[in-house]
Amino acid sequence: MKKLTILLGLFIVFSCEDKPEPDKTPPVVMITNIQAGAELSDVVNVTVDATDDDEVARVEFFVNGVLSATSESSEAIHTFNWDTDVGDNGSYQIYAKATDKSDNSASSSIITVNVINYRLVTVRSTVLVIVGYKIDNEGDWKTINTGESAEIEIPKNSSVNFTATTPTTWCGTAMQWDTDIEVADEDLTFTLFINNDYFLLYTKNNDKVPVDYTMVNKDLTGALTCYTDIPNDNVEYILGFYRAHTNSNIWWYMDNHPDYQYWYVDGDTYTVDYKVPDASHTDRNLYAKYNLQVSTEVNDGIGVESYGDGYMGIPSRDEKDTAQGGYGKIEK
Secondary structure, eight states: OHHHHHHHHHHHHHHHHHSOOOOOOOOEEEEOSOOTTOEEOSEEEEEEEEEOSSOEEEEEEEETTEEEEEEOOOSSEEEEEEEGGGSOSEEEEEEEEEEETTSOEEEOOOEEEEEOOEEEEEEEEOOSSOEEEEETTEEEEEEEOTTOEEEEEEESSEEEEEEEESOTTSSSBOEEEEEEEEEOSSOEEEEEEOBTTEEEEEEEEESSSOBOEEEESTTSTTOEEEOOOBOSSSOEEEEEEEEOOTTOOEEEEOTTOSSOSEEEEOSSSSOOOOBOSOTTOTTBOEEEEEEEEOOSSTTOOOOBOOOOOOOOOOOBSOOOSSTTOEEEEEEO
């Protein structure tokens, strides 16, 4: 009996020594390449370091508490491609969770990041002159040349104010744009143009003396006087934008001319020959181009040169006879 008891005791001891202790140690997991407060956009590679005293079975990546991706690799380094552009812009919380073969799990620290994705707004200028623009009236003026485009990155699902103007130091009317652009989830393209309320006046002086000043639309709505000299140097000058009436008139005064005092297009005997640079858009981007030639006839009429460049457009804001009369818009 005593011998049986000893054998039984030995069996119990050996049995306890053969049974392994259960694994209760969770993995160690952390996101290694993103810091709290980071600003993220597009597709972000999230790197997770997960180690265990035995073996990691899987690593999961969570965004705002929702499972986003899973890796079942036993490697220590796991990479997740997070497409931040799928959701809205804003604040997000991310973390990783690692589970080992014994079903022990642990989560990394929660990291709060700011997601901001942009959409491309392309503004094409068809205006015959340079245009300056600002977004939300911030920063320095940027410019768009005729026939060229400005590409502006704007946060998606947002609204920005677009303002633009032709040169305000010129004679005539400064043409202006002031438009709110609503940016949803797609890129946008707009075109700047000036409609047929206004025309752009070009003048080249080949006469004997300079032009002292120019009057446009005398005795009509939008009458303006340009006191910029036009040298007699066969160089083309831009005199700015003016109201385009069916009976618009233009008067170039030469106070020191030996033979006559002025050239004119009186709106009656001679009418302003409006032209457009693009025949498919006859309702916009009007211009008139004149070459003052030496003449033996007092108050002789003026020939109009042809012009073949690009096109542009916008409607008027009001009927004021001031340099603020032109109002711009953008058109999809």
